[in-house]
Amino acid sequence: MPIFKRKPKKKEENELQLDLPLEKIDTTNEGMVETTLSFHPDWELTSQEKYVYMFKHKQLPLLKPNQISITGMKLLEYQDGFVVVAFLRNTLDKAIRFDAVDLLLLDETGQAVAKKQFELDGMEELAPFTCRPWRFLFSNEDKLVEKMPEDGWTIAFELKQPREEHKLQLHESWENQISPLHREHLEQLVSTLPPLQEGEINFLGLECKITSDDNLAVTVLIRNGSDKNINLEQLPLIVEDAQGDIICQGGFKLDKFIVQANSSKPWTFIFPNNLISKPSPDLSKWRVYPPNK
CATH class of the missing domain: 2.60.40 (Immunoglobulin-like)
Known part of the structure; x- marks a missing residue:
């Protein structure tokens, strides 16, 4: 499902910081880490599509070591919902596997406009210091507002707070x-x-x-x-x-x-x-x- 659109006016990095020990990490730009683009083996892409992903990947800011990051690339209406294409990046020194992630779509003010949990067992492992594009399909039921923003949106991990004690x-x-x-x-x-x-x-x-x-x-x-x-x-x-x-x-x-x-x-x-x-x-x-x- 090749889906591309003009770049949003505003794009911010949303990242989850994990404090894990680091060993022998090659870094650039005063400790920042560069990732390598990796496509899922089941994705069938034309040379032009691969070039677009490579170009967008090169535009991503470098990350600090020991991070897992998600950055939105494109939002497109699709059937009874919309698709967000995003880059998932891993700067840990070991591969990671996503079982399920809770994602938020935010408008330019930082307000949540959609949320959904995604099962990512089909994504397989994300190798150390790699970046993989992925498509996230939201349904209309996942929307928190009627109209999705065309520009200025970001996608982020939902970091859930510990539940408060159940009360009377x-x-x-x-x-x-x-x-x-x-x-x-x-x-x-x-x-x-x-x-x-x-x-x-x-x-x-x-x-x-x-x-x-x-x-x-x-x-x-x-x-x-x-x-x-x-x-x-x-x-x-x-x-x-x-x-x-x-x-x-x-x-x-x-x-x-x-x-x-x-x-x-x-x-x-x-x-x-x-x-x-x-x-x-x-x-x-x-x-x-x-x-x-």
Whole structure:
């Protein structure tokens, strides 16, 4: 897929610094390192295409020793998304293999306009002090803005920060009602539960009981393992008893019910008695869950 376009007006180097020991590295320009261009063996390129890559490679600034760098060369709309052609460079004294990388496309102000994780097992090893061009296909779903920048963009590794400790979030109505002892119990529970996978959202049943007016009250801990807030507007739920029988199911409309990123929020859902399909359910053991779509 030969894809070339005019050079962006502004191009900056985005690099990941790795502190590893160096041994016998040939450097130029006061310690800076020059890389050798390497094409993947499966790439079929014409002589003209190879010349363009060689020319663009020669224009890249030299790197410091012990770096892994990515530099964008071209951005082109392609089918239901766009392709970024970029140079990956390695100035370590050993070959590296990329399993998966998280990449950000940035506009000229440094704001992210697209992001995606790429599996790069097909790229094979990148030898020491070499540079390899690669094509990264983004879909429209990977865009963070509607229109991609034509000029001034850069591509960079997304260096993820360590995740903050998962925390308890209480609705303001709960803040005013529960006792300090109850709050402490919930905080201990949240801190001792198995950690969520990144992006995982699940529901943990805390309490299920028949109320004095024969309704079913189910308290659920909504756990958000995502790095983004989630806004629940409608939530369908199913409740099963100890026998595995569905004892009730229904949908709930929620008003501005936001579960903050990396937080767990408890809420009590009341099923009216006309939705309880099993008389005298066995609540010695039970579970609550949203139906599969």
